[in-house]
Amino acid sequence: MAVFKFTLNGKAQSVDVQPQMPLLWVLRDTLGMTGTKFGCGIAQCGACTVHINGSPTRSCVTQIQTVAGKSVTTIEGLSADGVSHPVQRAWIEEDVPQCGYCQSGQIMTAAALLTKAPNPSDADIDESLHGNLCRCGTYQAIRRAVHTAARYRAEVAVAAKGELV
Amino acid sequence: MISVSPKGVTTKKVDRRTFLKAGGTAAGGLMLGFYLPEKSALAAQTAATPAKLNAFVRIGADDSVTLMIHKSEMGQGTVTSLSMLLAEELECDWKRIRNEFPPVSPEYGAMMGAYGSLSIRTSWQQCRQAGAQAREMLISAAAQKWGVDKSKCKAENNSIVNTATNAKLSYGSLADAAAKLPVPAANSIKLKDASQYRLIGTSMKRLDTASKVNGKATFGLDIKRPGMLYASLERCPVFGGKVASFDATQAKAMPGVKNVVQISNGVAVLADNTWAAAQGRKGLTIKWDEGSRANTSTASLKQMFADLAQKPGASARKSGDAAAAMAGAAHKLEAVYEAPYLSHAPMEPLNCVAHVTDDSCEIWVGTQIQSVAQQTAAQITKLPANKITIHTEFLGGGFGRRGGADFIGEAVEIANAVKGTPVKLTWTREDDLQHDTYRPASYTKFAAGLDTDGMPVAFTGTVVCPSFGGLRNGVDSTGVEGIVTHTYDIPNHDIQYHPPDAGIPVSYWRSVGFSQNCFFMESFLDEMAAATKKDPVEFRRRLLSKDPKNARYLNVLNVAADKAGWGKPLPAGHFHGVALVNNLGSFNAQVAEVSIDKGKVKVHRVVCAVDCGQIVNKAGVQQQMESGIVYGLSTALKIGITLDKGRVQQTNFNTYDPLRIDEMPVVEVHMVENHEAPGGIGEASTPTIVPAVANAVFAATGKRIRSLPIKAADLA
Numbered sequence: 001m002a003v004f005k006f007t008l009n010g011k012a013q014s015v016d017v018q019p020q021m022p023l024l025w026v027l028r029d030t031l032g033m034t035g036t037k038f039g040c041g042i043a044q045c046g047a048c049t050v051h052i053n054g055s056p057t058r059s060c061v062t063q064i065q066t067v068a069g070k071s072v073t074t075i076e077g078l079s080a081d082g083v084s085h086p087v088q089r090a091w092i093e094e095d096v097p098q099c100g101y102c103q104s105g106q107i108m109t110a111a112a113l114l115t116k117a118p119n120p121s122d123a124d125i126d127e128s129l130h131g132n133l134c135r136c137g138t139y140q141a142i143r144r145a146v147h148t149a150a151r152y153r154a155e156v157a158v159a160a161k162g163e164l165v
Numbered sequence: 166m167i168s169v170s171p172k173g174v175t176t177k178k179v180d181r182r183t184f185l186k187a188g189g190t191a192a193g194g195l196m197l198g199f200y201l202p203e204k205s206a207l208a209a210q211t212a213a214t215p216a217k218l219n220a221f222v223r224i225g226a227d228d229s230v231t232l233m234i235h236k237s238e239m240g241q242g243t244v245t246s247l248s249m250l251l252a253e254e255l256e257c258d259w260k261r262i263r264n265e266f267p268p269v270s271p272e273y274g275a276m277m278g279a280y281g282s283l284s285i286r287t288s289w290q291q292c293r294q295a296g297a298q299a300r301e302m303l304i305s306a307a308a309q310k311w312g313v314d315k316s317k318c319k320a321e322n323n324s325i326v327n328t329a330t331n332a333k334l335s336y337g338s339l340a341d342a343a344a345k346l347p348v349p350a351a352n353s354i355k356l357k358d359a360s361q362y363r364l365i366g367t368s369m370k371r372l373d374t375a376s377k378v379n380g381k382a383t384f385g386l387d388i389k390r391p392g393m394l395y396a397s398l399e400r401c402p403v404f405g406g407k408v409a410s411f412d413a414t415q416a417k418a419m420p421g422v423k424n425v426v427q428i429s430n431g432v433a434v435l436a437d438n439t440w441a442a443a444q445g446r447k448g449l450t451i452k453w454d455e456g457s458r459a460n461t462s463t464a465s466l467k468q469m470f471a472d473l474a475q476k477p478g479a480s481a482r483k484s485g486d487a488a489a490a491m492a493g494a495a496h497k498l499e500a501v502y503e504a505p506y507l508s509h510a511p512m513e514p515l516n517c518v519a520h521v522t523d524d525s526c527e528i529w530v531g532t533q534i535q536s537v538a539q540q541t542a543a544q545i546t547k548l549p550a551n552k553i554t555i556h557t558e559f560l561g562g563g564f565g566r567r568g569g570a571d572f573i574g575e576a577v578e579i580a581n582a583v584k585g586t587p588v589k590l591t592w593t594r595e596d597d598l599q600h601d602t603y604r605p606a607s608y609t610k611f612a613a614g615l616d617t618d619g620m621p622v623a624f625t626g627t628v629v630c631p632s633f634g635g636l637r638n639g640v641d642s643t644g645v646e647g648i649v650t651h652t653y654d655i656p657n658h659d660i661q662y663h664p665p666d667a668g669i670p671v672s673y674w675r676s677v678g679f680s681q682n683c684f685f686m687e688s689f690l691d692e693m694a695a696a697t698k699k700d701p702v703e704f705r706r707r708l709l710s711k712d713p714k715n716a717r718y719l720n721v722l723n724v725a726a727d728k729a730g731w732g733k734p735l736p737a738g739h740f741h742g743v744a745l746v747n748n749l750g751s752f753n754a755q756v757a758e759v760s761i762d763k764g765k766v767k768v769h770r771v772v773c774a775v776d777c778g779q780i781v782n783k784a785g786v787q788q789q790m791e792s793g794i795v796y797g798l799s800t801a802l803k804i805g806i807t808l809d810k811g812r813v814q815q816t817n818f819n820t821y822d823p824l825r826i827d828e829m830p831v832v833e834v835h836m837v838e839n840h841e842a843p844g845g846i847g848e849a850s851t852p853t854i855v856p857a858v859a860n861a862v863f864a865a866t867g868k869r870i871r872s873l874p875i876k877a878a879d880l881a
Contacts, residue, residue, distance in 0.1 A: 001420070018420055021440050029395065029438035034387035035380015037561070038439070039512050040594040044818035047512060075380035082379030091378040095370050098788055099240030100377030101384060101512040101561030126827035133818060135512045135562050136240040137795025139829035141788075 004068045009077025019065035024048045026064050027074060035075040035104050039133065046132030049105040050074045056112040058131075075104040078111060086156060087111045090149035098136035106132045110146050119150050216344035220272035221251055221292060222299035224344075228323055228337035230257040234264050235273035236284045237533050238373060239511075239563030240792070241847045242785035243284045245371045247292050249364045249781055250285075254296030254356060256320035257336065259364075264372060266557035269535045269550075278534030280568045280673070282749040282845020285781055289843050294351040301349050306342040307334045359779070359840045366838070368783035373559070385531035385558040388518045390587035394423055396579050397442035398590060400431040400600050403455040403811035404668055408432060416448035425449070428578040435583065439591050458668040459811040466667055466808065467503070470608035470629040474501075478627055478661035479639025482649035485657030490623035494614025496696050500689055502611065503872040504681035505805035507604035507674055508813075508821060513561020514597050517576035520587035521546055526553045526577065527587075531560035533568040541570040545577045564796065565673035569602050598821050599813040603806055604674030605631040606667070607644070607681045611689045614657075619697030620707065625659040630678070632664035633671045643673075647682030647852065652715055652747065653690070653708040669808070675796055676848035679748045683852030684801075684859065684873065687744040691860045692869060701743050701860060702726045717776050717837070718747055721754040724774035724835050729756035736760075739769060742861025746853045750844025751777040752837075755794070757830075757857035761865050764877035766802055768830040768858055773850055775834065778841035786846050790834040793850030798830075799823040801855040805874050 005014045008031075015030055022041075027033045027050070036059055039047030043058035050059045051073040079085035083092065087110050097103045106129065113120060113128040120128070125146045134142070215223035215231050223231040232251050236243040244264050252259060269277050274287070300320045307325035308315045311332070318325050324333045359366075376382040401407060411432050413425035421441030426433050434445035491497065518529040519542070526546045532538045535555045542553045560567055576590040592600075607630035614623035628648060632641035640662045649660050674680060694704035705722055709715040722745055726732075731741060738760045745754045758770040773790050780786055804821050807814045815821040859870035866880050 018441070021438070025438055025440040028387075029389075029440070032389060033380075034383070034389075037384075037512075038386065038514065038591070040818045041443075042594075042817050042819065044822075045512070045594075078379070082381065083375055088378045092370075092374055095374055095784060095788075097240075097371070097374055097377035098242070098792060099238075099512065099560060099562045100373065100382050101559075103377050104380050107378060126829075129826045131825075133512065133823060133825065135510060135564070135796070135823060137792040137824070137829075138788075139795065139824075139826040140791055140832055142826065143829075 007071040023062045024059040046105040049108040086152035087149040090145040094145040096141040102134045216340035218299040221295035224340035233267045236279040239560035246781045250292035251296040253364045258323035277536045282847045297354045302343040306339040386516045388529040393587040394435040395439045395442045396590040397446045398433045406455040409452040409454040411451040416445045419445045426582040461811045463807045473663040474610045474627045478663040481640045481645045481662040482660040487623045487657040487659035490657040491614040495617040496615040499612045502685040506606045508601040509564040509566035511562025515572040515592040518589045519576040519580035521580040529556040542577045564675040602670040602672035605671040621655045623657040627661045629663045643678045646678035676851040679852040683746045684855040687856035721752045721774040725754035729772035740864035744856035751849040755853040755857040757861045759861040770831045776837035777844040779843045789846040790850045794854045797851040797854040801858045
């Protein structure tokens with residue numbers, strides 16, 4: 001066991017766990033943050049996607065010892081109220097989830113995509129979300145929702161600019 | 166933002182029995198709630214428990230309306246569609262609806278659960294009646310308060326209105342009085358005529374969406390109980406094998422490992438977190454008695470099935486004189502079709518939390534059949550069923566897999582061995598793919614005789630497919646459905662069936678026998694059309710035109726063909742294929758548009774026409790059509806289970822790789838609207854996509870696909 005310190009959803013976090021323990025299980029079992037999901041354990045399905053220093057990362061293969069000193073954002077930290085991030089708003093507007101299990105990972109990957117490509121094409125979306133499986137087959141709704149999220153994001157940016165002026 | 170939580174109830178997540186408050190639109194308007202309150206927590210924190218009007222409806226003094234969902238929510242939208250049925254007659258405010266999954270009770274039927282695409286079909290009357298009964302009780306309570314006749318009262322948007330004075334009493338203010346009134350007989354209340362529906366047949370957003378975009382929806386895997394240990398179970402890699410002996414010394418010495426227990430089908434490591442349990446499992450040394458199936462391979466099973474197909478089987482459909490018709494046929498064709506075992510692979514790996522004491526057993530699980538979960542636990546613990554409490558959680562996918570109770574039984578066995586300690590058993594993805602109860606493989610030999618006009622006069626076949634649904638006169642209907650159930654105009658049949666003893670656990674998989682048999686049937690029908698160069702759509706039209714009972718079937722074919730532009734020019738290198746299915750009360754036709762590029766099939770567009778009778782939620786039908794197509798398309802293009810040395814060869818999503826977003830075609834759904842009895846939609850579109858794609862591949866290449874998944878070699 002060893003103590004590891006990192007930033008979790010903007011707050012300082014410290015855990016005393018095995019150095020090899022994947023971040024996924026630290027989040028779920030040690031910290032009780034179950035929004036991040038287990039799907040495969042080998043970085044093949046994307047259900048466990050979180051942001052580490054802003055990059056979408058598979059937490060199931062990320063040992064906690066490599067996270068020390070870094071900033072982790074999970075689905076619980078994407079927005080303060082859990083519904084107002086442009087991607088969450090778009091997911092609600094397009095009614096994307098079915099069983100919903102993979103959606104935390106889909107949303108985290110989509111949110112990261114939009115910071116890099118604010119106005120993604122279908123091809124951009126497919127490339128970015130290729131690693132996120134959905135067995136309910138919500139892919140068509142996801143594509144639609146990512147475009148909607150891009151629009152919401154642009155509107156937020158315009159509004160923010162307006163305020164500055 | 167409007168809070169949906171009961172007065173005084175905190176809405177943060179309660180760890181022990183998750184208390185779920187859903188969010189809403191960020192725009193701030195609509196807030197829909199989906200929560201599953203801990204009864205004790207709710208009672209402690211609310212001024213008054215909502216009044217129970219009947220098994221489905223509870224109304225709080227705060228005007229909240231709690232609707233009980235006696236099925237499981239695995240993505241198929243039952244929470245929303247059943248709420249629509251209840252709310253249609255209850256006349257409640259949609260924004261005030263909350264939902265709970267109730268415990269097992271005879272009020273919810275002898276076999277409580279969600280299976281067989283039956284949720285709407287079995288709840289259609291029941292839920293509307295329950296909503297109407299609760300409404301009538303509220304009306305009676307208001308009439309008593311006002312001292313007027315019930316005929317002067319009407320229900321409207323969560324209130325009872327006095328039509329003479331326009332006075333209003335809210336549901337919340339009437340709930341307690343209403344709950345004390347006798348429940349009127351269901352058949353004494355006339356339900357709305359279809360022309361009066363304000364919810365049914367519309368497109369409603371799901372009630373569970375908000376909680377599924379912020380990580381708050383609680384799945385079985387998210388449950389944590391005080392003092393809980395996490396279990397991982399090592400099972401014999403060969404089906405039917407068992408533990409001969411084991412040494413847990415090394416496992417017990419590993420960090421976090423607390424205990425090791427043997428149960429009927431393996432050795433479980435219990436630890437203080439999921440990862441430590443899985444790591445501890447690697448420290449086990451187990452000697453297996455692999456049993457009699459250790460030499461099973463895909464090749465050996467194929468041989469077994471093919472040998473059986475040469476022998477006479479049990480008669481599954483016989484009509485006319487197939488032998489004579491075949492002998493006199495102008496054209497004859499034969500083909501052998503094969504489909505592999507398939508794993509369900511829901512995104513949420515199987516799991517179950519169980520807490521067994523001397524006189525109780527509590528289970529938290531995403532299950533499709535609560536009644537079976539309860540019976541399974543009762544058998545293991547020897548406790549009476551009323552001592553077994555099933556807490557239903559959200560299911561991270563079901564597809565039939567969670568209709569089984571093997572994983573629940575395992576968790577209960579482990580918890581029974583460490584009585585007093587709650588245990589969460591989590592399957593790894595490897596466990597899931599290698600210890601599934603699979604969609605059975607099938608080997609099916611067909612022959613057809615065509616008349617001089619090229620139309621079929623005889624259709625014969627032998628189906629070899631492992632049985633799991635029980636035999637009746639030697640035939641398991643799950644093995645032959647989709648073949649013997651076809652309604653095409655063919656006069657002479659002789660379809661036979663064999664259930665091989667393959668030793669691989671098999672069970673229900675989304676659309677069951679239709680999943681492979683629709684591929685066989687619709688592909689072979691295409692072969693019949695191609696034998697005399699007939700257009701596949703026109704050929705099917707002719708076979709459906711004579712019997713008026715096929716009118717709805719013929720109609721979906723025409724809608725799909727029309728919307729897809731069948732027969733009209735396509736982009737260069739693109740080809741159409743068509744297929745139909747009539748299953749579980751719904752009629753479905755699909756036209757797939759494909760191209761072949763570098764030895765791979767690319768599906769560009771799927772036009773899907775569905776007639777499921779009375780539509781409850783249009784948005785739900787749309788979702789389920791898309792969902793079923795993706796689920797089926799994975800099996801056409803990508804996935805299959807193979808065996809060697811008695812072991813499943815696929816281990817994880819790297820070797821059992823379902824359809825991904827970059828392979829997703831554009832799917833267009835066209836719904837035929839009518840007021841026929843509602844059909845099932847959860848499984849309606851899964852079978853159809855496979856032959857639609859295979860038939861398009863034939864159009865593109867001239868190569869007939871007769872086994873799945875489609876391989877590069879099949880196209881060359």
